[in-house]
Amino acid sequence: MADLSGGLEPVAVGLWPPGEAPPAFQYSPDNVAGPDGDIDPTEISFPGCSCLTSSCMVHTCSCLRLGENYNSLCLRPTGEEEEYTRPVFECNAMCQCGESCQNRVVQRGLQLRLEVFKTEKKGWGLRTLEFIAKGRFVCEYAGEVLGFNEARRRIQAQTSKDSNYIIVVREHLHNGQIMETFVDPTCIGNIGRFLNHSCEPNLFMVPVRVDSMVPKLALFAATDISAGEELSYDYSGRFHNLPITNREQKYLEEENRLRKPCYCGSPTCASFLPWDSSLFSAPDTCSGSSP
Secondary structure (H helix, E strand, O other): OOOOOOOOOOOOOEEEOOOOOOOOOEEOOOOEEOOOOOOOOOOOOOOOOOOOOOOOOOOOOHHHOOOOOEEOOEEOOOOOOOOOOOOEEOOOOOOOOOOOOOOOOHHHOOOOOEEEEEOOOOOEEEEEOOOEOOOEEEEEOOEEEEOHHHHHHHHHHOOOOOOOOOEEEEEEOOOOOEEEEEEEEEEEEOHHHHOEEOOOOOEEEEEEEOOOOOOEEEEEEOOOEOOOOEOEEOOOOOOOOOOOOHHHHHHHHHOHHHOOEOOOOOOOOOOEOOOOOHHHOOOOOOOOOOO
């Protein structure tokens, strides 16, 4: 079987149909630094835990001070009292615990049999060849990690015919600050770049930190997923967050002329793909905050 990853993933990535392939790109299972050099995702800046056991325990491990992250490879469900997804910190390269530690999941990379395939209306997509349990880590959205200026330059250089792979993740901190991460897998990336949008997705994205504050954008199963199902997530990042506001709705209506149609086919389809206008704003007016 052809392996789209070229042997770079722990599990081969299938491709369908035979004889066809998506446009060429450089495969990388992990994030890489963008040409602006503002951010190095390979830097190791976190201290490690001093656990001498094969698997860390929540009450003794410094990496688990916010609570247990996983249960049998599945992300621990968000409690009813938690309005937002809480931060996830895995054990890292400096930790003394073993490689089999239960707090090492996303860093192990792809563990499921997935296939890149040609869809009818959405170009190339990604589907699973095996059952995936709710909460299970599926894949990372990896690519070049950019600074704001480089991300804005690339977005503004795109034409209406270009596919946009750049994702902007905003994390709202307890002190009111907003932390932004820009990832672009257009030229360098992994299978995450083939995930299509859905207004009723079966995956959701969580920033997971391992060696530094630069997160891995990890995608987890939002529900049990059957073999053969296409994998998707909401490009707006709304899963597990608040519903759209009236102010955001007004912006979307004004910008529909710039947006691309959505072909997800779900009963609640919004007709257009999500749109983030912040990277089109002038540098002195863009604060990076969400409406």
